Amino acid sequence: AQTVTQSQPEMSVQEAETVTLSCTYDTSENNYYLFWYKQPPSRQMILVIRQEAYKQQNATENRFSVNFQKAAKSFSLKISDSQLGDTAMYFCAFMKLYIQGAQKLVFGQGTRLTINP
Amino acid sequence: EADIYQTPRYLVIGTGKKITLECSQTMGHDKMYWYQQDPGMELHLIHYSYGVNSTEKGDLSSESTVSRIRTEHFPLTLESARPSHTSQYLCASRGTSSPQYFGPGTRLTVL
Structure with a gap:
């Protein structure tokens, strides 16, 4: 079974700073997708960014980018x-x-x- | 971005009542999902559907039931609501090559 672990329960930064959120996962699959979703106080889930595992290039959406390390099974989000x-x-x-x-x-x-x- | 609608957005109801949470999407997505989420906590999949007349239990056991008679509609029903059912219920859908898109959610409170 796949598991996803986010080791940082809370983070806080000042406006205009850069912040990186960590994510690691465990799988034996070779083909998969990874996503970051955002849930503001309104509680709606909003897709931020996605990454296909077969793509080596890190996904970018405006101020949001990922650092996808397939061998390390790591998928961090940089804002x-x-x-x-x-x-x-x-x-x-x-x-x-x-x-x-x-x-x-x-x-x-x-x-x-x-x-x- | 998919258009997914959930009604009601907020529901406060007494114990023992039957309730139906509505979820509709206008994108023709064949796959639809229901998640349960307590405030500030992770999402748990309770039901999903591959398409019309297909429904499956999710990873978290739930007393709710679902139906999928039309592609665009995936309602969730609780026959007898209890305080333990108090939670947020999120509906999502996806097409063949798209990510899951979520509705705005229904916040259910059972007194």
Whole structure:
């Protein structure tokens, strides 16, 4: 079974700083997807960024980028120029690549990130 | 980005009542999911569906039931609500080559 571990329950930085959230996972699969979701106080889950395991290039979405280390099974999220609106719970998630099937997500425990003014 | 709708957004109800949480998506996604989440905690999958007339239990045991009669609709029902059912319920869907997109959630409180 796959597991996802986020070792930082809480983090806090000043506005405009850069912050990195850690995520490690355990799997015997070779093909899979990794995701970072954000859950602000409104509690809606919002997709931040995704990475296909077969791609060596790290995914980037504006101020958000990942450091994907497949051999180390590590998938960290870097937020540059952090903004107050980035305050949220951040969940790392894993999904096996199936040709058929429901392709369930496995979530980490979450990291509560606070951006201070 | 998928359009996924959940109603009601908030529900406070007494013990023993039957409730149905609605989830609809307009993207034609064949796969749909229900998660249960306590505040500040991780998500737990309670039900999922591959498509019409397909439903499966998730990783967390739940007394709720689901149905999938139409592609766009995946309601969750509790026959007799109890205080232990108090939680947030999140619905999600995905297409063949898309990630899971989530609805806004329903916060359920059972008194």
